[in-house]
Amino acid sequence: MNLLFDFAAAFASLCFILAMIFALIRLIIGPSAQDRVLAFDTMYINGMLTLLMLGIRSSSTVYFDMALLIALFGFVGTIALAKFLLRGEVIEP
Amino acid sequence: MNGMDLPLWAAVPAALLLVIGGLLSVIGALGMLRLPDFYTRMHPPTMGTTLGVGSVLIASMLVSSALLHRPVFHELLITLFVVLSTPVTAMLLIRAAVTRERKPPEEQQ
Amino acid sequence: MMQTFRRRISPVQVLVLTALWLLLNQTLALGHLLLGVALAVVLAWGGSTLRPLSARLRRIDVAAALACVVLLDIVRSNIAVARIVLSPYGNRKLHSGFLDIPLELRDPHGLATLAMIVTSTPGTVWVGLSPDGTLLRLHVLDLVDEAHWIELFKNRYEQRLMRIFE
Numbered sequence: 185m186n187l188l189f190d191f192a193a194a195f196a197s198l199c200f201i202l203a204m205i206f207a208l209i210r211l212i213i214g215p216s217a218q219d220r221v222l223a224f225d226t227m228y229i230n231g232m233l234t235l236l237m238l239g240i241r242s243s244s245t246v247y248f249d250m251a252l253l254i255a256l257f258g259f260v261g262t263i264a265l266a267k268f269l270l271r272g273e274v275i276e277p
Numbered sequence: 278m279n280g281m282d283l284p285l286w287a288a289v290p291a292a293l294l295l296v297i298g299g300l301l302s303v304i305g306a307l308g309m310l311r312l313p314d315f316y317t318r319m320h321p322p323t324m325g326t327t328l329g330v331g332s333v334l335i336a337s338m339l340v341s342s343a344l345l346h347r348p349v350f351h352e353l354l355i356t357l358f359v360v361l362s363t364p365v366t367a368m369l370l371i372r373a374a375v376t377r378e379r380k381p382p383e384e385q386q
Numbered sequence: 387m388m389q390t391f392r393r394r395i396s397p398v399q400v401l402v403l404t405a406l407w408l409l410l411n412q413t414l415a416l417g418h419l420l421l422g423v424a425l426a427v428v429l430a431w432g433g434s435t436l437r438p439l440s441a442r443l444r445r446i447d448v449a450a451a452l453a454c455v456v457l458l459d460i461v462r463s464n465i466a467v468a469r470i471v472l473s474p475y476g477n478r479k480l481h482s483g484f485l486d487i488p489l490e491l492r493d494p495h496g497l498a499t500l501a502m503i504v505t506s507t508p509g510t511v512w513v514g515l516s517p518d519g520t521l522l523r524l525h526v527l528d529l530v531d532e533a534h535w536i537e538l539f540k541n542r543y544e545q546r547l548m549r550i551f552e
Binding site for chain 3: 301304305307308311312313316317319320321323324326327328349350351353354360361363364367368371372375
């Protein structure tokens, strides 16, 4: 039965990496700045999921903290970029 | 799974959830790549961030609970955080897109 | 309103913050429990100046029903969006567009909850409220029948949120 689980975990990792590649293509070709920010957002979520898969496959909980940090910093980064696109500055006086 | 034994009640649902989560994420990213304009491209990545993240984290909870022989809940924190934060970024991004399209290009900063 | 406001610590907030701390440390030890309670009280006291409004949940049963409906809708619209993305000629006959919905909900917490629900459902994104707060603008990926959409939206979410928060 572990064979089934290993196969599913490898499949999921492959899916997340493929999703990151798609997001990377959109990040490079994206015609407008908001497309690029959206691609960045998708990319960090999938990176976090890849890290979680690494944690599941190696059965350690160390990766959890890293995933939480990626989620936090990715959120802050996307908010800052979106705010910059909206107003032209991140922190308004 | 280097020598670890995963019981059947955890392995089958976790495998199913992982496959579902992976498929949702990759379809979301594919949609972001191939849909025609920015507003339609906003929608597919939401699939990966709601149900995709949710199913992967439930699978992670199942596996670590089964391996450590005690209930492990702390993946709920990531779920909570992602569920609370992605709508905020989506709303800010779409408002940025709307205001940028309303302005003529020479006024854009 | 602002003059009569005084600093109050809501017990629910303290409870949630303590639970979060214990979850983060994965322990139930007495030391962490005390530290968590102390941190939660300080944070809730500090945060109380940021938001003088406090939410009141009137109907827990309606809220639970709403949560189930939202979960089902997320699953259903995930399948719908996946079908649109994977369909070979989907791009050509895609009827996406903005949709304006007249809104009766006024409570800010209800509006925030509605924004979260709408945006975390794939296929719909909250764009914004009109300045007087009577018209809600959404962007919908597959907009087939506008009147049907508005009807569904008002019956499914707005009525329940008005019963919960107002």
